[in-house]
Amino acid sequence: MESKGAAKWSSIIVPSVQEMVKEKMITTVPPRYVRSDQDKTEVTDGSSLITEIPIIDMKLLCSSTAMDSEVEKLDFACKEWGFFQLVNHGIDPSFLDKTKSEIQGFFNLPMEEKKKFWQLPDEIEGFGQAFVVSEDQKLDWADMYFHTVQPIELRRPHLFPKLPLSFRDTMERYSAEVHNVAKILIAKMARALEIKPEEMLKLFDDVDSVQSMRMNYYPPCPQPDKVIGLTPHSDAVGLTILLQVNEVEGLQIKKDGKWVPVSPLPNSFIVNIGDILEIITNGTYRSIEHRGVVNSEKERLSIATFHFPGMYKEVGPAKSLVQRQKVAKFKRLIMKEYMDGFYSRELDGKSYLDALRI
Numbered sequence: 001m002e003s004k005g006a007a008k009w010s011s012i013i014v015p016s017v018q019e020m021v022k023e024k025m026i027t028t029v030p031p032r033y034v035r036s037d038q039d040k041t042e043v044t045d046g047s048s049l050i051t052e053i054p055i056i057d058m059k060l061l062c063s064s065t066a067m068d069s070e071v072e073k074l075d076f077a078c079k080e081w082g083f084f085q086l087v088n089h090g091i092d093p094s095f096l097d098k099t100k101s102e103i104q105g106f107f108n109l110p111m112e113e114k115k116k117f118w119q120l121p122d123e124i125e126g127f128g129q130a131f132v133v134s135e136d137q138k139l140d141w142a143d144m145y146f147h148t149v150q151p152i153e154l155r156r157p158h159l160f161p162k163l164p165l166s167f168r169d170t171m172e173r174y175s176a177e178v179h180n181v182a183k184i185l186i187a188k189m190a191r192a193l194e195i196k197p198e199e200m201l202k203l204f205d206d207v208d209s210v211q212s213m214r215m216n217y218y219p220p221c222p223q224p225d226k227v228i229g230l231t232p233h234s235d236a237v238g239l240t241i242l243l244q245v246n247e248v249e250g251l252q253i254k255k256d257g258k259w260v261p262v263s264p265l266p267n268s269f270i271v272n273i274g275d276i277l278e279i280i281t282n283g284t285y286r287s288i289e290h291r292g293v294v295n296s297e298k299e300r301l302s303i304a305t306f307h308f309p310g311m312y313k314e315v316g317p318a319k320s321l322v323q324r325q326k327v328a329k330f331k332r333l334i335m336k337e338y339m340d341g342f343y344s345r346e347l348d349g350k351s352y353l354d355a356l357r358i
């Protein structure tokens with residue numbers, strides 16, 4: 001029998017794009033990566049949308065004096081954008097630099113080393129790809145490394161405990177620090193929405209709430225306009241905290257029907273609302289579609305840290321919110337059902353969440 005909380009998600013094993021680019025002098029993109037199905041247009045530099053992504057100052061958010069105006073800003077960012085940049089989060093910049101160089105080093109390990117951490121058939125954790133469900137499906141121009149870090153019982157024995165020591169220590173500390181940031185943000189959101197704090201806390205508690213990480217490696221591509229680094233999607237989680245690992249940009253979010261590039265500020269995180277928070281907030285906060293694009297010159301790396309309720313928790317619109325809003329906009333379901341469904345299909349924008357709307 002499956003242990004409590006464990007999930008069996010899988011994806012068809014695909015070639016490493018990093019290896020393919022390294023080994024062969026590729027000048028044209030292999031057909032499986034050509035994405036004529038994707039809209040490549042984006043808003044250009046002159047657009048005011050580019051500079052408008054809200055910036056939230058965590059120090060202000062936590063200080064008692066200025067708290068209310070920063071909470072209001074947070075509330076606005078979550079309602080109107082579903083995305084914001086977080087500055088003054090309190091995590092030491094030199095530790096973030098170390099985290100970035102360790103992640104870079106991990107992807108640059110020799111293939112013989114990386115093979116030890118490759119996805120096994122019927123598993124999604126490790127190096128590989130997610131959301132590949134058929135042999136003729138188009139593929140993203142990227143490799144990922146995915147692992148569950150919290151709660152500790154969900155760590156796969158052949159992955160986290162076997163990571164190179166210094167990388168493991170760094171990931172342990174990064175996990176704890178980012179988890180702390182996520183908890184504070186979620187508590188402030190509950191306050192802004194006047195959701196009973198215990199309703200939120202019981203979903204994002206320290207005992208069984210889940211933290212997983214997806215490290216993304218996007219190699220340079222000779223024909224960047226033909227491929228997509230990461231297919232448009234919303235995150236099937238509560239809250240995502242994203243750190244851009246090197247200086248290369250490539251994240252775009254969909255705002256008012258247009259793809260808007262995000263330029264991360266130094267030492268900031270990019271935070272976004274996931275589907276589960278959209279459900280809990282009864283649609284008041286929205287998970288926003290985003291994607292990764294690549295370029296012809298430089299590799300790009302990022303690490304997304306996901307936070308969501310324990311696998312056997314029931315999620316649905318917060319009762320205190322539904323009482324006030326008079327209508328529940330989403331069905332209730334068990335967290336694991338949501339994730340099982342998400343990982344058994346191709347990424348496709350927000351279509352999966354849409355199926356749960358009442």
Ligand SMILES: O=C(O)CCC(=O)C(=O)O
Pocket residue numbers: 214216230235242250251290291292301302304
């Ligand atoms: O690479 C990025 O900036 C985006 C990553 C992302 O959206 C994800 O891992 O879910």
Ligand SMILES: [Fe+2]
Pocket residue numbers: 233234235240290304
């Ligand atoms: Fe994402």
